[in-house]
Amino acid sequence: MDRSTPRNDLILMVVFTAAVLTMPFWLAPIGAGYPDLLQKFAIFGIFAVGFNILFGLTGYLSFGHAAFLGVGSYTAVWSFKLLSMNILPAMILAIAIAGLFSLAIGYVSLRRTGIYFSILTLAFAQMSYNLAYSVLTPITNGETGLRVVRGDPHVIDRMFGMVEGESLPTPDLFGLRTIGWEGFYICAVALIVAFFIALRIFRSPFGLALRGIKSNQVRMSYTGFNTRPHTLAAFVISGMYAGLAGALLAITDPLAGAERMQWTASGEVVLMTILGGVGTLIGPILGAAIIKYFENIFSSFNEYTLEQTFSFLPDPLREGVVSVASLFVGEGWHLTLGLLFMLVVIFLPGGIMEGFRRLWRAITGRSAARRAEKLQPAE
Amino acid sequence: MENIVLHVDDVYKSxxxxxxxxxxxxxxxxxxxxxxxxxxxAGKSTLLNVCIGRLKPDSGAVVFDGQILTGKKPYEINQLGVARVFQTPEIFPDLTVRENVIIPALAKRDGAFAVDAWRGMARENDLRDEAEAAVTDVGLEDKLGHEAGSLSRGDKRRLELAMCLVQKPRLLLLDEPTAGMSRLDTNRTIDLLKRIKARGMTKVIIEHDMHVVFSLADKVTVMAQGRIIAEGTPDEVRGDPVVQEAYLGGGHA
Known part of the structure; x- marks a missing residue:
């Protein structure tokens, strides 16, 4: 139970860092070893880690976190336009503005719990989405999406003597490009930092208080905790994570659109967290990676690739297999994901991380010992 | 003259x-x-609920140590030094016994709201020692690492008591602390409560078990149908004909 010693956490952090930085190598065999996809793993990993600080620790299920992702993206693009193409101010501003935004939404939504809280957050996110398309067009540029165009002020860049050249300026980190492998490593470092902060929060007194709120809110208040500000702080922290993820999306592709705020995007992060394991540290990142992998790899399979894969089968059998399998790939990747999600929720309610834990116990033979402990007569 | 810690002043609730x-x-x-x-x-639990801010009285006030509790939030009342053991144990079922007791100790030390998100719990040796001492007090020391939800009902009650004791409250309210316990456990709890008394903690106990009442109480208040019908030392109350009638079901009929 209490395996979270500082030493184990250090090992976890080292292994995690190494695993993230070497992703291009060990993910290459399954066709995921290219920067655009790995970038998405990292960005949505950050989004899910932040979401899990709220959902995993306090149990409050927000259905509107994509709003903060969108706010982060818009803020980052505005920072490019007005201030500088450097991504550092863009990230800091995105985190700050998303934090303010989540403070306002959280303040109102956290007056309710359970399903009412979820509905309130969903309503706020959909409101933001629709506003971005209509009234707020001067800020969001509506359907076209917000992007860097010629003649943008770039105040800070100009102070340092930037001259607008032939091509549009691109985001950079003090000269380091944000596309390709450089882009991936920027996102990877952000993910590692985000993960480290989440780890500290999980292990802190604040994290323990949040878990207390999830377990029994009534007891928390009779124990002397004012639970509302605790949940609000968790909500804001997770909103800031979403803001950072949104900024990174804009950094790797300097275009912000309102569809990032849609409820499907909010639902996606819920799926990621549940698929990987609610309340676990690594789970949400796994979930994010799996969903992005399916979205990008499975959806790219077509009948031709299937024919190739099953070419060892005799003709009539192959056609049958291919026509069945083609339901699950290409456009049908949602079906595969849906099935996977159902299987996980039914058989592994703790997500993929629970699967790993069970596997680990089976290997180390602890399961027998634990079961004996549980079977002891309770007086 | 005795120092009055809690004064329930002319309270009505319907x-x-x-x-x-x-x-x-x-x-x-x-x-x-x-x-x-x-x-x-008779209204015993309602009275306790009024004291800890779970219910608001229609009129009257509850004064604790010179401060009016009526209208205060439960967490504020707890921070003033009032802890409560519930009739059905309110614990954190998903957390370990140790964590269950560390949380109240944390509330006592850091106040109602503190975002202490950076320091690791692993370094909070003082809190852990305090918690383990309280758990040992109630005799659950060999279950420190167990998930609280897996404890037996009697153990859950003891755990909840430890969660209150770790805060060293000035006033401890207990709603039938021995209900659902075996005779052996009941006697252990009585011993424990006697030990706390030696530390000068004020206690209000609601209890059905007369054995518990007469072994612990300095003073007994008898309620029936929302009113106080008698008050005195255990011996005085035992001999009171009004009390006997209420217990035999005479009532107002």
């Missing part, structure tokens, strides 16, 4: 047409163990 509490006036002296007894539905 639910619809039912007078759950009428004209309740109660003074609890510091360091004493005060038992409230009475048949089911």
């Amino acid at each position: 639910f619809g047409g039912l007078h759950a509490l009428s004209d309740i006036d109660l003074q609890i002296a510091e360091g004493k163990t005060h038992a409230i007894i009475g048949p089911n539905g």
